[in-house]
Amino acid sequence: MALDVESVGILFPGQGAQAIGMGSWLCEHYPEARHRFDAASEVLGYDLAKLCVEGPAEKLNATEFCQPALFVVGMAAADALAIERPEWIDSIKSTAGLSLGEYTSVCFAGGMRFEDAVAVVKRRGEAMQAASDVVESGMASVVGLELEKLQAVCDEARQDEEVLRPANLLCPGNIAISGHLSAIDRAEPIAETAGAMKVIRLTVAGAFHTSLMQSAVEKLAEALDAVEMADTRIPVYSNVDGMPHTKASEIKDLLSRQVVNPVLWEASIRKMMEDGIKGFMEAGTGRILQGTLKRIHRKTPSEGFGDGP
Numbered sequence: 496m497a498l499d500v501e502s503v504g505i506l507f508p509g510q511g512a513q514a515i516g517m518g519s520w521l522c523e524h525y526p527e528a529r530h531r532f533d534a535a536s537e538v539l540g541y542d543l544a545k546l547c548v549e550g551p552a553e554k555l556n557a558t559e560f561c562q563p564a565l566f567v568v569g570m571a572a573a574d575a576l577a578i579e580r581p582e583w584i585d586s587i588k589s590t591a592g593l594s595l596g597e598y599t600s601v602c603f604a605g606g607m608r609f610e611d612a613v614a615v616v617k618r619r620g621e622a623m624q625a626a627s628d629v630v631e632s633g634m635a636s637v638v639g640l641e642l643e644k645l646q647a648v649c650d651e652a653r654q655d656e657e658v659l660r661p662a663n664l665l666c667p668g669n670i671a672i673s674g675h676l677s678a679i680d681r682a683e684p685i686a687e688t689a690g691a692m693k694v695i696r697l698t699v700a701g702a703f704h705t706s707l708m709q710s711a712v713e714k715l716a717e718a719l720d721a722v723e724m725a726d727t728r729i730p731v732y733s734n735v736d737g738m739p740h741t742k743a744s745e746i747k748d749l750l751s752r753q754v755v756n757p758v759l760w761e762a763s764i765r766k767m768m769e770d771g772i773k774g775f776m777e778a779g780t781g782r783i784l785q786g787t788l789k790r791i792h793r794k795t796p797s798e799g800f801g802d803g804p
Contacts, residue, residue, distance in 0.1 A: 498796055500773035503586045504732075504764075505603065506784045507569040507596035508777065510699060513561050517780035518547040518568045520803035521575050528571035531609070535567045538613040543567060558627065558700045562595045562620035563613055569599035569779035570609060572801030576778060579800075589739060589772060591732040591763045593784060594663070594703065595619070597753065604727035606746055611722035618718035622711035623754060627701025629710070634662065634673040634699050635683070639692035645670055648689055652682035662704040663758045666790035673702040708754040716751040730770075737762030739770065764791050776800060 521528035522544055532544040546555055547564050554560055569592070577584045592600035595616065602612040637645055645661050649672055653659040659674030659682060672682060683694045701707060724747050730739030733749045737759040740746050764775075764787070774796040777784045781802070788797045 498583075498586070498774040498776060498798055500796065501586060502588045502771050502773045504767045504772040504775045505573070505587045505590045505600075506775055506777045507590070507592035507599035507603070508565065508779045508781055508783055509592065509594035509596040510558070510561055510565065510703075511697060512779065512781035512783050513555055513565055514780060515550045515552055515555065516548055517564070517802070518544060518571060521568070521571045521801060522548075525571070525575040525578060527574045527578060531567050531571040531574060534610060535563060535613045538610050539563055539617060556698055558624040559617070559620040562623075563616050565595055565779065566599050566602075566612065566616045568801065569596060570602060572778040572780075573599075573603050576776070576800050587729065587776070589730045589732060589767055589770070591760075591767065592734075593760055594734060594753070594758055596779070597731070597734055597750065599779070600731050601727065601746055601750070604729050604731050606724055606727045606731065606743060607722060615715075615718045615722060619711070619715050619754070622714035623703065623708060624700050625714075626708050626711045630701070630707060631676045632658070632674060632702035632705075632707050633676050633679060634671050634697040634703060635679050636663075636669065636671045636695040636697055637686050637691050638695070639668050640670070640686060640689060641668065642670060644689055645672065645686070648672075648682055648686045648691075649674075649678075652685050653678050654681075658702060658705050658707050660705055661757060662702075663760065664762070665758075665760045666787040667761070669787065669790060671697060673705045674707070675702065704754065704757055706755055711754050712751055715754060719747050719751055732763040732767055734758040734760065734763065737766050739766070760787060761791055764788065768792065768795065774798075
């Protein structure tokens with residue numbers, strides 16, 4: 496399982512990776528992982544492990560429940576990884592997380608206490624859900640178009656005061672657009688005519704990483720101001736600018752801005768590699784991020800940990 500490289504980047508998935516049963520293997524095999532769920536449940540006020548293992552899916556997929564769940568599963572996986580490979584964990588030189596996963600990265604790197612991070616992520620999910628409830632909006636993954644062509648698709652599909660933009664720049668040929676549902680409806684046939692292989696609607700509550708989330712920024716900033724943050728022990732690569740950060744003040748500002756800015760995932764990964772990372776470990780549930788890595792640089796080794804052998 497261990498990556499045979501001297502410099503590893505640990506990655507944490509975001510919303511969309513959730514699935515009924517996530518975290519069950521970790522809780523069964525690692526008491527430390529189970530402790531994470533118990534501690535989080537105290538903060539959240541409900542049995543998080545039961546929700547992850549039993550569902551129902553409609554509740555687990557809801558933004559305000561999904562985000563704390565993915566955060567805790569990621570942290571539990573990191574704990575178990577440290578127990579499983581204590582000699583190898585020192586190879587981790589930097590971290591990044593996709594959208595919500597960036598909070599897991601910050602906590603893993605020592606920027607926030609676990610219980611504080613759970614509270615902030617809970618507030619983030621609630622604020623993003625509230626912003627989503629105001630307007631009919633969503634996201635869709637467009638496969639097979641590069642950024643320039645996809646931007647043109649958005650420009651053609653958008654009408655009047657609508658919002659529609661490339662929002663998750665995941666990897667070559669896989670970019671998610673985000674905005675009003677009416678604009679996404681028009682964008683789908685335009686994208687296919689432009690050469691897109693397929694357009695896949697994402698199971699998210701609204702137009703994340705656009706200006707339609709602006710009302711969530713103030714609430715999120717308040718939540719971040721209410722907790723103590725520290726400089727991180729390893730660099731955290733930000734979704735907002737694709738660059739490494741260790742200063743608490745910078746990370747706090749970037750986290751609050753993240754919900755209205757595009758996710759520069761491909762840029763973050765390429766910068767991590769440029770800075771010396773030789774392989775990647777995806778900690779948590781699913782293997783979505785490993786899929787993006789194969790499209791960014793196929794020869795770079797990557798593994799996953801958190802769902803069992």
